[in-house]
Amino acid sequence: MSNTANARPGGEPAAVMLFPQPALQLVYDTAPIGLACLSPDCRYLQINQRLTEICGLSVEYHLGRSVRDCVPALADSVEQIVRSIMETGEPVIGVEVAGQRADRVDERFWVTYWHPLRAPSGQIVAINVAAEEITERKRSEQALRQARDAAEAALQDLREAQASLVEAEKLAALGRMVAGVAHEVNNPVGISLTVASSLQRRTERFAAEAARGGLRRSTLTEFVAAINDASNQLVTNLNRAAELVSAFKQVAADDDQSERREFDVGELTGRILLNLRPEFQERGITLNAWCEPNLRMNGYPGPYGQVLTNLAFNAIAHAFPDGRRGAVDLTVRAAGPDHIEVVFADNGSGMSAETRRRAFDPFFTTRRHEGATGLGLHIVHNIVTERLGGRIRLDSEPGSGTRVQLLLPRIVGEQSAHRSAD
Incomplete structure (x- = not known):
């Protein structure tokens, strides 16, 4: 295993990575979903371009910075999830996230999965995050709800x-x-x-x-x-x-x-x-x-x-x-x-x-x-x-x-x- 580490601004080590950096980068670059790795104090150790769609910032800008710096609207929720994983050691699955970038008028939606990343000793050294965009599904659900509401209103009018x-x-x-x-x-x-x-x-x-x-x-x-x-x-x-x-x-x-x-x-x-x-x-x-x-x-x-x-x-x-x-x-x-x-x-x-x-x-x-x-x-x-x-x-x-x-x-x-x- 390699002990490669990303550095935060100021030269502090971010976290120990548990597999070779090139292999990790290849997975991140080719994944069809958003991926990130967070340190226990909620700093970005790794992130792919797909996940940066949430806030519209570059991959380079994220690395080493805290979630609160990059997506302040989601910081409280993210920090709560990370604390839960650090305390219980259990993953958190199926958390929906909604956000609206400053450069866009449409709201977008993701469903996220959070898993602990452990060192050989068993210690949790980071949190792996996967985010699947479900914007179209949510829009379809919303359209379906609106159609259902309209149908129910029409039915009530008919009654x-x-x-x-x-x-x-x-x-x-x-x-x-x-x-x-x-x-x-x-x-x-x-x-x-x-x-x-x-x-x-x-x-x-x-x-x-x-x-x-x-x-x-x-x-x-x-x-x-x-x-x-x-x-x-x-x-x-x-x-x-x-x-x-x-x-x-x-x-x-x-x-x-x-x-x-x-x-x-x-x-x-x-x-x-x-x-x-x-x-x-x-x-x-x-x-x-x-x-x-x-x-x-x-x-x-x-x-x-x-x-x-x-x-x-x-x-x-x-x-x-x-x-x-x-x-x-x-x-x-x-x-x-x-x-x-x-x-x-x-x-x-x-x-x-x-x-x-x-x-x-x-x-x-x-x-x-x-x-x-x-x-x-x-x-x-x-x-x-x-x-x-x-x-x-x-x-x-x-x-x-x-x-x-x-x-x-x-x-x-x-x-x-x-x-x-x-």
């Missing part, structure tokens, strides 16, 4: 837009239901107003005749009969209006709250259909419904009502377009001890294979030119599978109508509730 459209679709369905209920309520209220006005006029005439003292028994009998008839009509029509308003209020209240509770499926279905019938009657579509009595469900009445409402309006818009008439059959019955089957079938125009395949996709619609959003059946699918923990199946053929089968658990599982909350 927010979808949520807004879903809410708009719900409000649109509620608005259509309100219009139908308002039209239906107008009939009994209008009849009641007519009867009440007629009764008021007859009462005024009866009072005038009684005031003149010429009241006959036949007049009194006729007036009592008229009051009885008017009262029956008023009670019948106002009860009808009150029933519609009550059903709508209950459905709206269920839609407005998301708490689970136990409810009678048939009773809730009846209230929902009471609000939907006006829309079907206006379009000339017959709505037939049969619900098995005493079907109890522990779940979410609002989402269940939303499913029926969306299925109804989807049938009106797509199964019976352009004023076409037809019929819709709704059947609700038990499916074993743990499930309830809901079948919503129409005899409308049906779906092609492609439409059937994409029926539950968000934003897919065949009537976008008429303002459809393509979210009605997508909402149905999400509510049934996520909120209610059930399964949904759609069967349809062109010209043969559409059949939607829902299989819902009588008790909505906690797993479904957690998925909904997420």
Whole structure:
């Protein structure tokens, strides 16, 4: 072994080298990575041109000078690593270093490996440093992160837009239901107003005749009969209006709250259909419904009502377009001890294979030119599978109508509730 030593400024020996200087220099000059050898007091004993890229100083300038003289920004970190190696004798691997030279505007990155260099006696006499530039990799990682962040932001924007459209679709369905209920309520209220006005006029005439003292028994009998008839009509029509308003209020209240509770499926279905019938009657579509009595469900009445409402309006818009008439059959019955089957079938125009395949996709619609959003059946699918923990199946053929089968658990599982909350 040669005892060749590099000299510091001032003539002090730097460190004992453990292999011939020419061989060491050849390794340094041809290495594809940055190499250096540091003394225990952090002075450069050897360095190759590749590593001087970190600070932009020459090889000659480094030799004999301290790290603090050459790269002051990294001096504290380097000195800490060297102290650790001197104290423990263990190498330090994979330390990333970032730097920006004064003559360049771009930041560059290296990953460094630090190993002790020992004399034959085992004493650590220097520290070998290898530095691999990873600037391109770091830039690629940064670009990937930026692309990922941009994609996540776009996805969040899309989710927010979808949520807004879903809410708009719900409000649109509620608005259509309100219009139908308002039209239906107008009939009994209008009849009641007519009867009440007629009764008021007859009462005024009866009072005038009684005031003149010429009241006959036949007049009194006729007036009592008229009051009885008017009262029956008023009670019948106002009860009808009150029933519609009550059903709508209950459905709206269920839609407005998301708490689970136990409810009678048939009773809730009846209230929902009471609000939907006006829309079907206006379009000339017959709505037939049969619900098995005493079907109890522990779940979410609002989402269940939303499913029926969306299925109804989807049938009106797509199964019976352009004023076409037809019929819709709704059947609700038990499916074993743990499930309830809901079948919503129409005899409308049906779906092609492609439409059937994409029926539950968000934003897919065949009537976008008429303002459809393509979210009605997508909402149905999400509510049934996520909120209610059930399964949904759609069967349809062109010209043969559409059949939607829902299989819902009588008790909505906690797993479904957690998925909904997420």
